[in-house]
Amino acid sequence: MDIKGSFIPFLGAMVVCCGLFLALDAVLMNMQGLSLVFHQ
């Protein structure tokens, strides 16, 4: 698992993946009538 010299691809992929996962969370919670952030 050599990732030497690949910090930029790692950082880019992290930003993209985190963004996509948060968007997925928001969509799936919204489909259940809820929001991603909890409201009383």
Add this chain to the structure above:
Amino acid sequence: MITGMKKPCLSDIRFLKTKVFLALLALAVIFGAITFPGFDQAGVMAAEQGAADQEVAADAAATATYAPAPKLTAADYPSIAGINSRVVVWIFAQLHLWFAAFVLAVPIFVFIIEVIGMKTRDKRYDDMAYEFIKVSITGYSLTAILGGGLAFSLILFYPHLFTYLSTIFSESMFYYALLFFAESAVLYIYYYGWHWLQGGFKKWVHLSLGLTLNAVGTTLMLLANAWLTFMMSPAGVDAAGVFSGDAWAAIHNFLWNPINIHRFVANIAYGGSIVGAYAAFKFLTANTPQLRAHYDWMGYNANFIAICALLPLPFAGYYLAAEIYAYSQQMGITLMGGIFAWLFIIQAVLIGTLFLSANYYLWCGMGRSDGAGRYTKYIKYIAIVLVAAFLVWFTPHTLVLTNEELKALGGPHHKILGPLGIMPAKNTAVNIMILFTALSFMFYRRANKVATVSWVNAGNAIQVALFTAGIANILLLGIYHGYFTNTVYKVAASIPQVLTTLIVIVGSITLDSFIYKGATEVGPLKWGRIPERAQYALFLLAVSFTWLMGLMGYIRSGIRQHWHVVDIMRDASPDAFTPTLGYAANVVSVAAILFMAMVMFVFWIAQVSGQKTLPTGYWKE
């Protein structure tokens, strides 16, 4: 001595008379239609009016024949030779289910392996598929024998329940029997015709038989599932248990499909683990390097099948439990928060054992490749994560303590470990275990390959990012929604958790396929180069699966508590109580030992069927 057997009562005789009357009426109508086809228009109208009247009368007659669910007393349950009827039915049902799961699952992956063999034209796959089905043939006979034992014990010990169920499911029980003939016929042609139906068109005929075998086998399972889910979530009957006559409503009850999905996936995982144990047994008894290599390869494939089905299995189980809650909150709370909750702690231990043994087998299997050294350094970290997740999974919410311990702790709830006892912590742990098992498998597949693409380091970095972001998201959903929101959010957050896990697994497999496109191999895999202790991991996998299925079978059946059919037909037998956890665990364990003894017999039969003795001088020349 049999006591309390039901005599034919007035309603039974009336029911029989009505049936005979309707049958004669139907014959008369058919006879009339055949004999007098040339009648006039007025005759047609009169006949239509008459038929409509008869239909209404038949409907009324049909409705009138269905009696409410019987209200029983202890005297209605025959006692035979002082035998505990519940334990007899319990053990017969469990043994039947274990074998049924095995013989229904084997044709599923045999079909897939046969397709792979046809696609690759590699005869090893065909030979392995044949050997798998050979093991299941003896199991098939035992399934039928145990099914007969279960049916007889239900009729003998619970006659009124069986009568009530067979009234509602009369059609499906009849079709079940017919399908059993079809299953036997197709299976025997499929197995005994294996070497006859080879090559070209004949091979396609054989593959079609395999598909038919799976269609019939799965239909059998769906029908049997309808009967037992009706007992948990009855449909097609009114509050008194009077059958509406709609058989489909009774079959398609609330819990039918959740059970169908869970059992279908679990059967494949279980079948894989049993043939894995067979391969391990053959590996340990093999006396040539060629045989060891063959059975090592077979064991690897069996473990692969078991892991593929094991990974989605917790999600199917979660869906089933959620549907049980949705159907009856009382049943759901009994299941996960009442007397049965401790059995789920034992379940967590057993499932943890499954994951650890499957991973251990993969790690040992990396020794088949000379290139595995690049990845073995990561195994210890995967093991640490798996064990940590395993510990979280089986941490109970409240502890069983002595009075002194309770005083010292200030109650049964541990302030540090207690929060790990709720479902969001378990969900998070399960998802992480599944991800790290997928990671183990990814390392196994990479062990013998050298990537040749120029962007291999960037590809690896993206893989690391995908796993890191996925795990971070699972932890966010588990911790934030699990501890800082209400129950609705907690349950809802489990869905994005599951999808995150699936996306990471599918994404990493896809990415790997691009990274290793045109990759070179370190060298040929050395099949058979695996420590013998890895074979015991395969045995552990099969035993843990068996024990686990026995435990969960008891839980599924036991949450009906004092009902034969929940809220419809009360269990008035002397055994209508929930036994202690120790007693239930002992019955399940005895049944598991009986099953293992039978499985050893099946393996032994498969072994001796290939042996020949040359009796020199016995037969005349």
